[in-house]
Amino acid sequence: MSYPFRLAAEPLIARPSGALFWPDRQLLCVSDLHLGKSGRMARRAGALLPPYETRETLLRLEAEIEATGARTVICLGDSFDDSAALDGLDADDRLWLTRLIAGRDWIWIAGNHDAGPLDIAGSHRAEVHLGALTFRHIAEPGAQAEVSGHYHPKARLAGKVWRCFLADSTRLILPAFGTYTGGLWTHDPALIGLMQPGALAVLCGGTVARAIPMPRKA
Template identity: 60%
Template sequence: MSAYDFRLCETALTALPSGALYWAEQGVLVVSDLHLGKSERIARRSGVLLPPYEVTETLSRLDADIATTAPRLVICLGDSFDDLKAADLAEDHALWLTRLMAGRRWVWIEGNHDPGPVDLGGEHRTELTLGPLTFRHIALLGATGEVSGHYHPKMRVAGQSRRCFLLDGARLILPAFGTYTGGLSSDSIAFSGLMEEGAIAILTGRKALPVPIPKDTP
């Protein structure tokens, strides 16, 4: 699977090449920032047409990770839908997502783009604590054992921008899982005060690859 195993607060976790997080001991799969329906929202609001395949592509990758890990619990860390109307998925996509949810616990964490409860089932939480870990959308200063999303971190390597996890001794920030999502460079000032010295990035792609964050990065 070319994944990367690490520990956060004495908890064994695995970063998957797709950008999902797997907690094998608890059977938990975590994804962040699906932004389902983004192409439709952009077309609706601006008239700019993008290839309307991002929902299919995003759900395909999620389906593959679920098939590989067979989780008992899936946590979506917020911004699962791009806006209120985007939550009204096409019938085939809604049925696909319903099939993925069947037979397992599914938790929607509230995000800043999220429309609130949708007609897809599952639980809706502002955050969720399991053992030493707390799952929320946006990182909080001073938090420990925190798993969050929101920032869509990326790092430029060999001239190519790659989505990445950001990891230190206290927290993990997940990359965006959705296909049509931008990103914030790992050296952005937004991470100043969040990430401890010695933090690393875990690049996504063909394999999950840990790399040091440059020393001049906040």
């Protein structure tokens, strides 16, 4: 079950996967895919992680596109784990991604990990304004009707750690969609400083997106 809500009067849906859906525009938005993270870690730190995270992330992304029928997809930045990650993708994974892009309005928002234009189909933007909403990678203090990512918010409930959306009357911060991604606790000062009192954390990662008051204490 998904969690419906409104931002700037626009009806939006937080899905259990961590993706955002805007039905009126048939738009799916995901953040922080961090494709190629295992390869980047092997190159830079020598750490060896199972190299399957790209495939798992693409599988979940394809499932969301099929479930929602999205005609527009926005990737909110840090789609690739570094500037070399795209070239390092397995040929089959790159073909899979190209197939997902084909026939859709696909928008890559620049992130801090992948700031430069990428050699892949789709449009490449610093930020996007659609209707009343602005889509960018990192939240800007004082912004209105803003959808962003970057922070990978997470919260604990009943002894379990959940990725989560953070929502208040002026902004929405998406969870990381990528498989190999850490997170920032909702009680971190950076998130407390951005989110208004009364903000919600919409927990995701299971079969239900569940809203709770945003935890502000460890």
